Amino acid sequence: MVYITRKLEFSASHLYHNPALSADENRHIFGKCNNPHGHGHNYTLEVTIAGEPDPVTGMVLDLKELKEILECEITQRMDHRFLNYEVAELKNQIPTCENVARVIWNLLEPKIPQGHLHRVRLYESADLFADCYRNGAKGLA
């Protein structure tokens, strides 16, 4: 099995607010992230595909094809958007790194034509990220 990783960057804004909680609870749990006007990050996404290299092309998956999938599914949907209001998949969810990574997984997994999605790693900053794997398929980090 070979693992290939493609990276992409996008910028987006978000805020954390749960309408089921009081203003005080929101402020207490989410801190600055609860600022009602939102704030933004430069996100870095690493997408890892696992598979056997095709004997003819030598590729697990043509990176050009992966780049187009990422452009269509992620960049067009999330880049320079306000995640809470403009990304339908995040409606009614707090757009934490964990939840955004999960949404990205669910968007990408059915679109991978060769090999399979092994890991989605989403960096919200250099010091904070979330990883997503299929349950029981973690294996190589």
Add this chain to the structure above:
Amino acid sequence: MADTLHVELGRRYHFAASHRLHNAKLSEEQNHRIYGKCNNPYGHGHNYTVEVRVSGEVDPATGMIANLADLDAFVNEQVIEPFDHRSLQDEVPAFRETVPTTENLCVEIFQRLKGFPVAKLEAVRVVETSNNSFEYAGD
């Protein structure tokens, strides 16, 4: 669909510390041969990065595996405060008898963090320099 996913939260922390690699059970010559420059009697320092990964259910009310404020407070108390701007073998009791290689440091940090009450500790990775990193996920 989300329930079939395993999600981890990763957080990086930074501290600076000095160490000297020296095993009192070995001769001066053996120490010098094994540890080279790292055996310099006055020690030397690094800017360490500690990557901590935890897993658990993503709480639907908060969208979080663990609140970063809780994780940060725990790591600060257990690791950053006792290690930052310290001489590891002189000021951290765990390294009085154990050589403070970054392998041993990584294991020590894992032991200190595995009791995090909010989420399961998956792994600790310690980056000693941009060229060297060490990872431990428990036995």
